[in-house]
Every structure is written in structure tokens, then in C-alpha cells.
Amino acid sequence: MSSDVTERGVFGRLVGQHDVEQSLRAAALSARGDSSGSDMTHAWLFTGPPGSGRSVAALCFAAALQCTSDGEPGCGQCHACTTTMAGTHGDVRRIIPDGLSISVKGMREIVNIASRRPTTGRWQVIVVEDADRLTEGAANALLKVVEEPPDRTVILLCAPTTDPEDMSVTLRSRCRHLALVTPSVESIAQVLIGRDGLAPDQARFAASISGGHVGRARRLATDDVARDERARSLRLAFDAASASTAYKAAENLVKSIESETKTLFTDVKERELEELKVSLGGGGTGKGTAGTLRGSAGLIKELEARQKSRDTRAKRDLLDRTLIDLAGMYRDALSYALGSSSTSTHPDMAERASDLASRTSPEGLLKCIEAVLACREAVDFNVKLQWALDAMVASIGEAFRPPFSRSGG
Structure with missing residues (x-):
């Protein structure tokens, strides 16, 4: 401690x-x-x-x-x-x-x-x-x-x-x-050093790319899966800019989220169903056992509804992490385009942010950020993940549609 x-x-x-x-x-x-x-x-x-x-x-x-x-x-x-x-x-x-x-x-x-x-x-x-x-x-x-x-x-x-x-x-x-306020990079780094025993350089780097989220900083510092998820999120910033890759990238993201959610809860669902059946007399040999199980359809449906709600929440949370990373990438590109000295959301991706800034206007980058925020809002209003993402990449693609030149011609 x-x-x-x-x-x-x-x-x-x-x-x-x-x-x-x-x-x-x-x-x-x-x-x-x-x-x-x-x-x-x-x-x-x-x-x-x-x-x-x-x-x-x-x-x-x-x-x-x-x-x-x-x-x-x-x-x-x-x-x-x-x-x-x-x-x-x-x-x-x-x-x-x-x-x-x-x-x-x-x-x-x-x-x-x-x-x-x-x-x-x-x-x-x-x-x-x-x-x-x-x-x-x-x-x-x-x-x-x-x-x-x-x-x-x-x-x-x-x-x-x-x-x-x-x-x-x-x-x-x-x-x-x-x-409460967003913790500073240094305060997060000190937590990772003091409580988790991480090396200072490792802790400060994880803190700098965590978006002020202590738990995420810890995961990024110690979990390969978390780092892979972040890399996938940031790739989407570039895939969405091209019509040839945008929709496939969106489809792959949804498949990845669904697969991860299934992995998270498959064992839990099986255990919950088994526990419910046992509580209703499943496995018993008494005269009323069969009748009890036949009359349990309502309770099983209720359990399935709770499980479906949990799955949907998990999918939205996984997508939201991707969208936050994505918005941060476009925000960094916008800062670069405007010559701002503000702290980067993804300091390790400065070259890629510069590349994005060179391919569209500041107004286009603002449109990209608005598209990401609109996607988050659509998901909150129960729009299917695939539809919301397709609409998002379509809007982002418009921001990168040629012709474009830095001089405005």
C-alpha cells in the first residue's frame, strides 16, 4: 500500500x-x-x-x-x-x-x-x-x-x-x-507508480494517453488487449476517411464488439440460467418438480431480458471507448491544423494527426468530431450500432472528399 x-x-x-x-x-x-x-x-x-x-x-x-x-x-x-x-x-x-x-x-x-x-x-x-x-x-x-x-x-x-x-x-x-474534475496526467502517473509499482516512464506514458481516466491508464499500462483496442480505434480515424475502407472497418468493429461481449458473458449466462433452474426445482425428483419448471417460463424470460439489457449496455460501453478515442484523434488533428499548443489526447500519434490535418480543412475536422458525437447520441437513442457507425463514417468520408487544397482552391 x-x-x-x-x-x-x-x-x-x-x-x-x-x-x-x-x-x-x-x-x-x-x-x-x-x-x-x-x-x-x-x-x-x-x-x-x-x-x-x-x-x-x-x-x-x-x-x-x-x-x-x-x-x-x-x-x-x-x-x-x-x-x-x-x-x-x-x-x-x-x-x-x-x-x-x-x-x-x-x-x-x-x-x-x-x-x-x-x-x-x-x-x-x-x-x-x-x-x-x-x-x-x-x-x-x-x-x-x-x-x-x-x-x-x-x-x-x-x-x-x-x-x-x-x-x-x-x-x-x-x-x-x-x-469531480479530470485528474492531471501527473497525478494519475503517481498512482500507477505508487500503488501499482509501474516504472515512471511506463506510468507517465499510460497516463498521457488515458484521457484522464485512472482505470484506463492502468489497463493501458498492463493489458495488451486494451492497447490493441486503442490501436483499432485510432485506425478507424483513417479507415473512415476512405470510401474503400470505411464501411468494412465499421462492420469489423461491430463484429469485434459483439464477439467480445459474447466472450464476456457466455459463462455468466449459463451459470445464471442453471442457478435459476435449480432454485425452481430443476434436477429434483419430487412429484411437483416438472410442473414447477413448466410454470417457470415467465421467470426465464425475465432473466433473458436482463441478460439482453446487460449485453446491450456492454456493447455500448465498448463502442463508446472507441468513439472517445476517435474524437480525440480528430481533435488532435484540428489542434495541429490551427497551430494550437494544447495538450494532445494521443501524444504518441502526432505524425498521424498531422497527416489527417493535411488531408482536409479545419472545418472538415470539426465535421468529423460532430459525426462521432452524433453517433454516440444515436446509440443512446437505441439506433443499431451498425446503422449508427455507417452514418458516422459516411459523414466523415464527406469531410475528406476531394478536391481539397490547403489554399482553399
């Missing part, structure tokens, strides 16, 4: 979030009664870009609230801190959706838990990760407990932004908002 984590307790897991850390420490002290301030409230909203540590901040705060140390809350050493961070504390519930949404049924179950008094800890803490996936019904169910909170319950919500498309305005208005 790095000295930073030891000195800062659980908050040592936060990267580049000094102001947020100070706010959470003050609130935890206030909640304990060690502070005369009124920093503590019953509902919190953590927002920030991917990789900034929204859920980490929420979990660290949960640990600080439960901490039994006589010193600073969130010591990281007591039983309450270690079990909270490990996800095994009896009074800390984490909702981590693996599908497209958080249903009203699931949220009502959580609301029932939230109404109980804590059993072993100081607080009943509910952490909702990806709260932007709450359905309208689920948000309304949660709103009731946020508006009339039980005495010892704290709700911690995590979402990308406070935009109405990400978070119910009414629900947002009942929460104290903490905005």
Missing part, C-alpha cells in the same frame, strides 16, 4: 480531487458530531467525467461515515472502513446497474432497505452508481425517501452531469452536489 493511501486513509484512493476530499472530510466530522458546522446532509450527488472517481468518492465517504476510529473519519484501517471499501459492510448498499436502466421494482426494494435503521454501523448508506440510468419511475420512488429521509440514512448518487437528461431536476435539487 502506498504511503499516500496510508496517510490519507480511504481518501487516498481519490486521485486529483483535493476540494472534494476536504468537503467530504468536513461532512464526516460534522456527522460524527466532532464539528460545529452543518456540512452534513442526507442526500449527495457526485458528478464528473468518466474516470474521475465518482463512485470511488461516494464509497470513500460511506467508509468515513461508518468509521469507528477515534481519529480522522475514514482511517482505512478499522473494520468499518475495510468492509465498506470491500463491499461487505452490512449497512452500506451499492447499486451497480449492469443493464440499460435501474428499474422501479429494484429501486423500491432499495427504498425499503433505506427506511430501516442501521444494524451494525453508524448510518444506513445507499450508494447508487450510474444514477443517470434511473427510469422515471425509479427516480420518483427514490425521490420519496430523499424528500422524507429516515433519521440515520444517507443517499449517495453518482452521475456524469446534472444535465436533465442525466439526472431528474427535482431529485438533483434535493441533493448536495460535488463536482
Whole structure:
């Protein structure tokens, strides 16, 4: 364990979030009664870009609230801190959706838990990760407990932004908002060096191409598959510029995503189905066993629907990583074309960014970025991946369509 984590307790897991850390420490002290301030409230909203540590901040705060140390809350050493961070504390519930949404049924179950008094800890803490996936019904169910909170319950919500498309305005208005920022390259590198034992050069390079995402920096530094995925994403920037390669590249990307998703979940699906059948009496020899299984079609359909939703979410997440890399490549090319000195998203691809800049105008590169963003939006609106990608590469191809000359002729 790095000295930073030891000195800062659980908050040592936060990267580049000094102001947020100070706010959470003050609130935890206030909640304990060690502070005369009124920093503590019953509902919190953590927002920030991917990789900034929204859920980490929420979990660290949960640990600080439960901490039994006589010193600073969130010591990281007591039983309450270690079990909270490990996800095994009896009074800390984490909702981590693996599908497209958080249903009203699931949220009502959580609301029932939230109404109980804590059993072993100081607080009943509910952490909702990806709260932007709450359905309208689920948000309304949660709103009731946020508006009339039980005495010892704290709700911690995590979402990308406070935009109405990400978070119910009414629900947002009942929460104290903490905005996390993108960690700096150096702060990410120090984490990889101190916690993961990576060589400084390796750590700094991975941090520089991670887009400010701590977890991705770690994967890029240690995982060949992650590096291959990134290379594939960046190749698409060039393949999409040519009509002869654009649509085939888009088709291959979809096939790759579908194959990876299948690999991820095949064993999980089989295990889930087997566990459901066993719970319904599968394998039994009693008189009612056959009838029970025949009547289980509805439950099996429900399981299949959840699995399909999880598959769709995974495919979208995999595609989104590619699109973010792709947008970054066109952004670097645009910076090069305009002579900007801004930090590159892909500093190891400077020559290729220069090549892209020489093949179209700044307006064309802007059109490429807009096409990528439009693809992300289309996927969010349930457009099929292949159709969304085909539309994207068509728009990108138009930006590179000759004739073009740097003089504008």
C-alpha cells in the first residue's frame, strides 16, 4: 500500500480531487458530531467525467461515515472502513446497474432497505452508481425517501452531469452536489507508480494517453488487449476517411464488439440460467418438480431480458471507448491544423494527426468530431450500432472528399 493511501486513509484512493476530499472530510466530522458546522446532509450527488472517481468518492465517504476510529473519519484501517471499501459492510448498499436502466421494482426494494435503521454501523448508506440510468419511475420512488429521509440514512448518487437528461431536476435539487474534475496526467502517473509499482516512464506514458481516466491508464499500462483496442480505434480515424475502407472497418468493429461481449458473458449466462433452474426445482425428483419448471417460463424470460439489457449496455460501453478515442484523434488533428499548443489526447500519434490535418480543412475536422458525437447520441437513442457507425463514417468520408487544397482552391 502506498504511503499516500496510508496517510490519507480511504481518501487516498481519490486521485486529483483535493476540494472534494476536504468537503467530504468536513461532512464526516460534522456527522460524527466532532464539528460545529452543518456540512452534513442526507442526500449527495457526485458528478464528473468518466474516470474521475465518482463512485470511488461516494464509497470513500460511506467508509468515513461508518468509521469507528477515534481519529480522522475514514482511517482505512478499522473494520468499518475495510468492509465498506470491500463491499461487505452490512449497512452500506451499492447499486451497480449492469443493464440499460435501474428499474422501479429494484429501486423500491432499495427504498425499503433505506427506511430501516442501521444494524451494525453508524448510518444506513445507499450508494447508487450510474444514477443517470434511473427510469422515471425509479427516480420518483427514490425521490420519496430523499424528500422524507429516515433519521440515520444517507443517499449517495453518482452521475456524469446534472444535465436533465442525466439526472431528474427535482431529485438533483434535493441533493448536495460535488463536482469531480479530470485528474492531471501527473497525478494519475503517481498512482500507477505508487500503488501499482509501474516504472515512471511506463506510468507517465499510460497516463498521457488515458484521457484522464485512472482505470484506463492502468489497463493501458498492463493489458495488451486494451492497447490493441486503442490501436483499432485510432485506425478507424483513417479507415473512415476512405470510401474503400470505411464501411468494412465499421462492420469489423461491430463484429469485434459483439464477439467480445459474447466472450464476456457466455459463462455468466449459463451459470445464471442453471442457478435459476435449480432454485425452481430443476434436477429434483419430487412429484411437483416438472410442473414447477413448466410454470417457470415467465421467470426465464425475465432473466433473458436482463441478460439482453446487460449485453446491450456492454456493447455500448465498448463502442463508446472507441468513439472517445476517435474524437480525440480528430481533435488532435484540428489542434495541429490551427497551430494550437494544447495538450494532445494521443501524444504518441502526432505524425498521424498531422497527416489527417493535411488531408482536409479545419472545418472538415470539426465535421468529423460532430459525426462521432452524433453517433454516440444515436446509440443512446437505441439506433443499431451498425446503422449508427455507417452514418458516422459516411459523414466523415464527406469531410475528406476531394478536391481539397490547403489554399482553399
